[in-house]
Amino acid sequence: MALSYLRSSSSSSANLKLLSSAVSIRRPISTDTTPITVETSVPFTAHQCEAPSRSVETSSSELLNFFRNMALMRRMEIAADSLYKAKLIRGFCHLYDGQEAVASGMEAAITKKDCIITAYRDHCIFMGRGGTLLEVFAELMGRRAGCSKGKGGSMHCYKKDSNFYGGHGIVGAQVPLGCGLAFAQKYSKDETVTFALYGDGAANQGQLFEALNISALWDLPAILVCENNHYGMGTAEWRASKSPAYYKRGDYAPGLKVDGMDVLAVKQACKFAKEHALKNGPIILEMDTYRYHGHSMSDPGSTYRTRDEISGVRQERDPIERVRKLILSHDLATEKELKDIEKEMRKEVDDAIAQAKESPMPEPSELFTNVYAKGLGVESFGADRKEVRATLP
Amino acid sequence: MAAIFQGVGAAEALSSSPFNSFDSNKSIFSPRRSFSVRKGASFAVVRSDGTVNLNLKGRRAQQLISNAVATKADSAAASSSSKPGHELLLFEALQEGLEEEMDRDPHVCVMGEDVGHYGGSYKVTKGLAKKFGDLRVLDTPIAENSFTGMGIGAAMTGLRPVIEGMNMGFLLLAFNQISNNCGMLHYTSGGQFTIPIVIRGPGGVGRQLGAEHSQRLESYFQSIPGIQMVACSTPYNAKGLMKAAIRSENPVILFEHVLLYNLKERIPDEDYICNLEEAEMVRPGEHVTILTYSRMRYHVMQAAKTLVNKGYDPEVIDIRSLKPFDLYTIGNSVKKTHRVLIVEECMRTGGIGASLTAAITENFNDYLDAPIMCLSSQDVPTPYAGTLEEVTVVQPPQIVTAVEQLCQ
Numbered sequence: 032m033a034l035s036y037l038r039s040s041s042s043s044s045a046n047l048k049l050l051s052s053a054v055s056i057r058r059p060i061s062t063d064t065t066p067i068t069v070e071t072s073v074p075f076t077a078h079q080c081e082a083p084s085r086s087v088e089t090s091s092s093e094l095l096n097f098f099r100n101m102a103l104m105r106r107m108e109i110a111a112d113s114l115y116k117a118k119l120i121r122g123f124c125h126l127y128d129g130q131e132a133v134a135s136g137m138e139a140a141i142t143k144k145d146c147i148i149t150a151y152r153d154h155c156i157f158m159g160r161g162g163t164l165l166e167v168f169a170e171l172m173g174r175r176a177g178c179s180k181g182k183g184g185s186m187h188c189y190k191k192d193s194n195f196y197g198g199h200g201i202v203g204a205q206v207p208l209g210c211g212l213a214f215a216q217k218y219s220k221d222e223t224v225t226f227a228l229y230g231d232g233a234a235n236q237g238q239l240f241e242a243l244n245i246s247a248l249w250d251l252p253a254i255l256v257c258e259n260n261h262y263g264m265g266t267a268e269w270r271a272s273k274s275p276a277y278y279k280r281g282d283y284a285p286g287l288k289v290d291g292m293d294v295l296a297v298k299q300a301c302k303f304a305k306e307h308a309l310k311n312g313p314i315i316l317e318m319d320t321y322r323y324h325g326h327s328m329s330d331p332g333s334t335y336r337t338r339d340e341i342s343g344v345r346q347e348r349d350p351i352e353r354v355r356k357l358i359l360s361h362d363l364a365t366e367k368e369l370k371d372i373e374k375e376m377r378k379e380v381d382d383a384i385a386q387a388k389e390s391p392m393p394e395p396s397e398l399f400t401n402v403y404a405k406g407l408g409v410e411s412f413g414a415d416r417k418e419v420r421a422t423l424p
Numbered sequence: 425m426a427a428i429f430q431g432v433g434a435a436e437a438l439s440s441s442p443f444n445s446f447d448s449n450k451s452i453f454s455p456r457r458s459f460s461v462r463k464g465a466s467f468a469v470v471r472s473d474g475t476v477n478l479n480l481k482g483r484r485a486q487q488l489i490s491n492a493v494a495t496k497a498d499s500a501a502a503s504s505s506s507k508p509g510h511e512l513l514l515f516e517a518l519q520e521g522l523e524e525e526m527d528r529d530p531h532v533c534v535m536g537e538d539v540g541h542y543g544g545s546y547k548v549t550k551g552l553a554k555k556f557g558d559l560r561v562l563d564t565p566i567a568e569n570s571f572t573g574m575g576i577g578a579a580m581t582g583l584r585p586v587i588e589g590m591n592m593g594f595l596l597l598a599f600n601q602i603s604n605n606c607g608m609l610h611y612t613s614g615g616q617f618t619i620p621i622v623i624r625g626p627g628g629v630g631r632q633l634g635a636e637h638s639q640r641l642e643s644y645f646q647s648i649p650g651i652q653m654v655a656c657s658t659p660y661n662a663k664g665l666m667k668a669a670i671r672s673e674n675p676v677i678l679f680e681h682v683l684l685y686n687l688k689e690r691i692p693d694e695d696y697i698c699n700l701e702e703a704e705m706v707r708p709g710e711h712v713t714i715l716t717y718s719r720m721r722y723h724v725m726q727a728a729k730t731l732v733n734k735g736y737d738p739e740v741i742d743i744r745s746l747k748p749f750d751l752y753t754i755g756n757s758v759k760k761t762h763r764v765l766i767v768e769e770c771m772r773t774g775g776i777g778a779s780l781t782a783a784i785t786e787n788f789n790d791y792l793d794a795p796i797m798c799l800s801s802q803d804v805p806t807p808y809a810g811t812l813e814e815v816t817v818v819q820p821p822q823i824v825t826a827v828e829q830l831c832q
Contacts, residue, residue, distance in 0.1 A: 184808025270541075
């Protein structure tokens with residue numbers, strides 16, 4: 032996607048509107064030319080380390096990029112919701128809307144050489160890593176143009192060339208994998224890090240602590256990111272975790288608690304974490320975020336939380352609204368221009384869905400490909416070394 | 425074989441048996457009451473060879489009435505129509521079975537993810553948390569290895585936990601606990617500890633759930649010594665197997681199937697259990713024995729319609745007991761038809777079908793007119809795309825072709 036245009040903010044007009052948002056109280060922002068410094072509305076809370084500064088350096092192009100990316104992610108997830116209800120997407124579909132700031136902010140702080148691995152709520156992170164809408168929608172609908180050729184589904188999106196390692200269905204299993212990626216990075220000495228994302232539900236998996244222990248012993252550049260949306264499917268965090276301070280649960284590993292709905296805070300934290308991990312080994316980031324949808328499309332999301340809570344978060348902490356307010360208050364774009372961007376994103380999503388619908392289903396022979404890597408000479412065979420094929424009469 | 429002995433014991437000592445009619449008394453610690461018999465109903469039959477068959481369906485040949493008082497049982501769930509029993513869905517049958525056992529025995533508790541306040545991800549434990557409280561219906565964090573282990577530990581002292589895996593595939597994380605502790609402790613302790621635990625959950629290939637959520641763990645668990653495995657397929661046997669599993673002194677793994685939860689059937693109002701080691705005769709026949717279980721039963725029955733039209737008479741047996749196999753029923757069938765087709769959802773390599781083939785060949789080789797055919801799922805991770813997923817499992821046309829081949 033091309034970078035959006037910039038609106039010059041060189042005129043230091045007194046366009047500082049008082050923001051009436053209940054949560055964020057913005058300090059006066061310096062009216063320099065392109066670098067803009069913004070204070071995060073919530074300070075970082077640190078465990079066993081020095082918290083980074085609350086002042087985040089950004090620029091108008093970056094802010095507009097954030098807006099664009101997050102609007103695209105939001106649109107994509109809502110479109111996936113409709114597709115699921117139309118039965119074009121089946122099975123499990125876990126939507127990320129509300130948490131876009133984590134995906135966007137993280138990408139702004141790192142390169143495509145750093146690795147990201149996550150669980151099943153992976154569509155937006157895949158997009159952040161450079162995936163296309165067509166690949167996502169085609170995969171969700173099980174078509175050939177999908178990122179996993181239609182064989183993986185919603186929970187198994189991967190992108191090797193930009194070091195996105197998925198996409199995993201079993202809760203918590205991706206964290207040891209992530210620490211393994213960090214090990215490989217340390218082994219090859221290429222000064223990159225791995226971000227292993229997991230949720231507050233997964234934070235109670237034993238394998239997490241095992242992997243963290245080994246990573247700390249071996250000084251691996253692993254960053255464990257807990258996307259705390261406060262509910263593990265239907266169970267609230269206080270009912271599942273004795274200590275819901277996930278950033279502290281690393282004990283010997285330093286941790287940082289971040290406002291996950293503030294994309295600039297996420298960016299700052301990830302930058303800080305990358306520097307830290309390259310020098311000192313694993314660090315835990317807890318992103319305080321929220322998901323608007325239920326756990327998956329088969330969960331209404333309202334049996335264990337009130338609608339007031341959901342709409343309250345949407346009003347006060349929505350990540351896209353925050354960036355919108357920031358852009359408007361800095362006079363980087365007009366309301367209309369932002370609305371145009373959103374319309375453009377909507378159109379992109381609609382086009383991608385139409386294109387994905389045209390993509391055909393995989394060939395039946397695809398059932399047996401990629402079970403083993405090529406070179407064994409056979410595609411798939413059972414214990415008696417016979418190639419097995421299914422033929423329907 | 426504790427369950428059979430239990431059954432025999434119950435049949436012989438009916439006057440003191442714990443068979444209660446279900447009543448809606450909400451007290452948890454209700455003492456064992458003298459049982460009451462619904463007028464006109466039989467609930468236990470002694471077979472001609474002496475083993476007790478506690479399967480009610482269609483076997484009302486003998487009525488065993490003991491010195492009980494025939495009272496009018498609470499018919500809270502009786503339907504208003506003239507037909508006996510009440511209609512419900514499979515997950516409701518499981519819930520009924522679980523609730524009745526929890527009413528009956530205060531040692532029964534349920535552990536699992538989202539089983540309590542959420543009501544269970546497939547609604548099997550709906551309403552139980554409200555009725556029995558947080559100490560008997562326990563919401564666990566996402567830590568399968570630990571809570572399965574904790575359930576086994578609790579069982580060692582005499583509690584009877586029912587562990588729910590939200591999807592059977594998640595129990596792979598608890599494999600060590602199930603194999604080493606659950607299966608072996610009775611043996612390694614020289615009989616001191618019994619593990620009356622029930623591990624249950626949905627498995628099998630659903631509708632495009634992806635590779636990791638479409639696993640069939642029967643094949644992995646089957647060689648663990650010390651455990652019993654059963655697979656339910658209808659509301660009737662779901663409730664019966666659930667109750668039998670809870671009452672069993674052995675660890676039982678109850679395999680449910682994701683796609684079968686909404687099956688509707690009319691089941692009896694009175695208390696009944698299904699024998700854990702018994703297979704179910706679904707359709708008697710003459711030409712070929714088709715052995716199946718769980719969801720594939722329905723594919724087989726669909727194929728059976730086509731086969732009957734083509735002039736074949738298949739005998740369909742739902743083996744239900746995956747470990748140990750009911751070689752008595754199966755053997756009798758093989759002796760009658762001399763041809764065997766196994767239709768399963770397990771993987772081809774090392775699945776239940778593979779073991780069953782070996783067992784039948786070893787024991788009944790002389791009675792076979794043709795090699796045993798086994799139709800199983802392909803040895804591939806279950807793909808997400810719908811068309812590919814269909815080809816992964818056995819479909820009715822393949823069953824028809826296989827029978828035709830077998831009966832040539």
